[in-house]
Amino acid sequence: MTAAGSSTTTDPAGTPSTEAGSQTLTCRLCGSTDLRSFLDLGATPPCELFLTAETAEQREDTFPLHVRVCNACLLAQLPALITPEDTFEEYAYFSSFSTSWVEHAKRFVDGAVERAGLGPDSFVVEVASNDGYLLQHVVERDIRCLGVEPSVNVGEAAREKGVPTLTAFLSPETGEKVRAEHGPANLVCLNNVYAHIPDVVGFTQGLRAMVADDGWVSIEIQHLLTLVERSQFDTIYHEHFQYYTLLTGQRALASGGLTLVDVELLDTHGGSIRMWARPSEIAGEPSAKVAEVLAAESAAGLDTPEGHDGFAEAVSTIRDDLMSFLIEARRQGKRVVGYGAPGKGNTLLNYCGIRPDLLEYTVDRNPYKHGRLTPGTRIPIHEPDRIAADKPDYVLILPWNLRTELTEQLSYVRDWGGKLVFPIPSLEVV
Template sequence: MNKNDVFSVPAFPCRHCGASVTHEFADLGLTPLCQTQIAPARFNQAERYFPLQAYVCSACWLVQLRDCISSADVFTDDYPYFSSFSASWLAHAKAYVDEMVERLQLGSDSLVMELASNDGYLLRHFKPHGVPVLGVEPSRSVADAAIALGIPTEIRFFGRDTATDLRARYGAADLIAGNNVLAHVPDINDFVAGVQIALKPQGTVTFEFPHLLNLMQQNQFDTIYHEHFSYLSLHAVRAVFRTAGLDIYDVRKLSTHGGSLRVFGQLAGAGRPVTDQVAAVLAEEAQAGLLDVKTYGGFAEQARATKRDILDFLIQARRQGKRVAGYGAPGKGNTLLNYCGIGTDLIDFTVDANPAKQHTFAPGSRIPIYPPDHIRETKPDYLFILPWNLKEEIMAQTAYIREWGGQWVTPIPTPKVWSEPAVRA
């Protein structure tokens, strides 16, 4: 027996195809759930930590976490992520709605269903068009916010059983939308099979998700966290769709979340022609090596190298007497803080526009979270942007830090200091 065999992790079945999964993609150690906040009264209480390890299936190319938590552990009644706190994300949602209303000719006799509809950030934009909508959202905290806006919302998890019930009660949907939800479901087969049940014969489903190719090329290791059970390429999503009786007929590259894909799907045999863009993205993935298991083996060292670079920057800043504050308390930020072992010894505090996160502590790191005004009050030398995918929006909102010589720092793909606000290309 090889001396290293004793340390090998047992194989497990792929959550899509059932093949034996053995190839590790990334190991970020033990971390707490990243979308939890620690109330002051719980500061001295223990937290639960879970392994954060991603693997790739060499049969269907789905990158995935080993099962260690359930959706109910993550999407609780007090789930704190509200989509509407990002102005750029709201604008993205409105642009999508306007396009889909025209492209699919949606009207008062149509039905749009959104899966993981959150606080109504997207469905609200269908109101001016007079298009009926239905949200499906498992977390009561954000669902209640949508309901308060007059958006019908079912507070439940989606899958075959839910789809069957909703179709019987509301009818089939002309459009089913899911933004950044496909990665969040542990039983991806049941979830996508529900789409096949709930969709009209000539209906369209769109899913947006961070593209695995960008994650790897841009070293976005902090987007790996327990809420994300899967990490998706077009090859992997096409396989999942086909199993559920769905075909992808179009795909679009997006700049959101560090580089995403929006796929357009239909029932198998529905007849829409497949665009050339589908073949182009599949070819790009193949050219980049996403159909070769060896390609996935180097990602872990990329993450470790960036971890060292981030720590080098923060330690040097401290040694020079500089104050560093964070901006944002997103899931990706908490993954980064915990993986790198960053606490208040290196970052004094962070701020967040979401009132549900303010005056609490970040999980694991116990970094305090304040309202954004705390930046003006304390005048840090560096503002460390944890939701780096929103850097243009955040830099524009905090341009005032230049009054005292403040600068911004983005950690991904490698640490970078900005003296002037970034402008989206």
């Protein structure tokens, strides 16, 4: 952020620029300055900057959380008020703590081996490979692979699993370096990272630099269509710089020399798309499924700027219902605790203004978060065993996208008459 009265130039990645106190926002995909408001969630701290006992007494920086849509290319985006380096050089999220996510990754590898014809002579690269949750399945098949992961701590966890990992952010230069040192990749895959990079064009060029001229690129991202239809506003946070429809994903891929050829609809993260792309020179015509999903987006109005309007009202209803429930529970003397401390949970907690007087604490399987406090709302994070010891009346599920997995894990809550609370897509007590 720039100081009041300072003068800077406009960053093509969508960073605010100030000239004599005014602010200009630029679309990071097409360069247009014609953007419209999509959803304004106020100002919050970065969602993964959990507080320790020492930092809890220090100043906490907050940044606007205001998504806009480009009237020209339709990309929904946040200004790059924080950098990837701020978030990812040491990261609090370890993918392997979600059993269902690891299983999802294994199914992907099984399918990708068949689609791309992978074998002993193949080479696979995963970008943002985290702790090796996916590439471990490639290693098991004796297929050569490499993870490109910027976070030192989770990358080290991957190497301990036997997954070769390069500590780096992807850029065109990184992509060229990987290709020069390891050869072209038959498959480049990335899950839930295409939203995390402010330089969309440069990142996509990095993908093209790594993939073989007849290779495949697989990109899994949350689908803006389901985000809107199911009111999943809590997946909006500062490290997610953009929110894709298939239409805008197709345009982003083209900016780096890749062409969309197929798409899969997935249940992960409340509703995702997996885009399959190939180098534009050999891509051919897209599948019928691509046309089908584009038609669904058009029917919802997401192929026009005006079709993105009205989301804020649905989000306000979710906040009002959750706050009414928590306030009434407190009045009745009921104990309410949380399960999970995901980034999406911190968007929900901060937007709603939930503090420890309404949510006593939350728990998480990740030891990194134990003993810390949630950013902004200062809710303590404990080990999962704390729930069984305290026997609260209600458990608020913050990673609602893992509903099936967590309902099974928390089945013991019913032993003392406790109930689970799911806030999204609408308040449900079960």
